[in-house]
Amino acid sequence: QVQLVESGGGLVQAGGSLRLSCSASGRTSRNNAMGWFRQPPGKGREDREFVAGLDFSDGDTAYADSVKGRFAISRDNAKNTVSLQMNSLKPEDTAVYYCTAGTNIATLYFGSWGQGTQVTVSA
Numbered sequence: 001q002v003q004l005v006e007s008g009g010g011l012v013q014a015g016g017s018l019r020l021s022c023s024a025s026g027r028t029s030r031n032n033a034m035g036w037f038r039q040p041p042g043k044g045r046e047d048r049e050f051v052a053g054l055d056f057s058d059g060d061t062a063y064a065d066s067v068k069g070r071f072a073i074s075r076d077n078a079k080n081t082v083s084l085q086m087n088s089l090k091p092e093d094t095a096v097y098y099c100t101a102g103t104n105i106a107t108l109y110f111g112s113w114g115q116g117t118q119v120t121v122s123a
Contacts, residue, residue, distance in 0.1 A: 001026050001027060001112070002024055002025070002026045002027055002028055002030070002031060002101050002111075002112040003024070003025045003026045003112075004022055004023070004024055004099045004100070004101055004112055004113065004114035005022070005023045005025075005099075005114055005115070006020060006021070006022050006097065006098070006099045006114045006115065006116060006117040007020070007021050007022075007023075007117060008020040008021050008083075008117060009097060009117030009118045009119045010118075010119070010120070011120045011121075011122065012089055012119075012120070012121055012122070013121070013122050014089060014090055014091055014121055014122065014123055015088060015089065016089050016121070017085070017086060017087045017088075017089065018086045018089065018119060019083055019084070019085050019086070020036070020083065020084040020086065020097055020099075020117060020119070021081055021082070021083045021084075022034065022036075022081060022082045022083070022084075022099030022114060023080065023081050024080050024081070024082070024101055025080070028080055028101075030103075031056070031101045031102065031103075031111075032055065032056050032057055032102070032103050032104055033053055033054060033055045033056060033101070033102055033103065033104050033105050033108060033111075034053070034054055034056075034075070034082040034099065034100065034101045034102075034108070035050070035051070035052055035053030035054060035062075035073065035082075035099075035100050035105060035108045036051040036052050036053075036073065036084050036097055036098065036099060036100070037049060037050055037051055037097070037098045037100060037108070037109070038051050038093075038095035038096065038097045038098065038119075039095055039096045039098065039116070040092075040094065040095045041094060041095070048098065048109075049064060049095075050062075050064055050108070050109070051063070051064050051067055051071065051084070051097070052064070052067065052071055052072075052073040052084060053073065053105035053108055054073045054074070054075055054082060054105070055104060055105050056075065060105070061073055062105050066092075067086075067093075070086065070087050070088045070089075071084060071085065071086050071087070072084070072085045072087075073085075082099065084097070086119070089119075089121045090121060091121045091122065091123045092121075093119060093121050094119060094120050094121050095119060096116040096117065096118050096119075097116060097117050097118075097119050098113055098114055098115075098116045099113070099114040100112065100113050100114070
């Protein structure tokens, strides 16, 4: 089992930036990828949207079209931490952001999940 703890959420004005971090512990050796999903307000778990993913084996990244060019995912190997730098934030980015870990980017949804961190972007 992998335990994931997110941090860095908060309230920011449109156009601002936030940096989310996800710290992994436990059986992290089984993780080949980590990423981020988000759940917009009023939406259920089944509506969680993929935001970004990072494959550790080759360094490949993937992003949702809605965040390309604004968000960047990165990994700090020494700290077993994955971060999501979010720039040029928009009100529609408001959501609970969840960190996930799994075997590859395509199957992150079926892997381990953190508890989530709230990001609120005001107009």
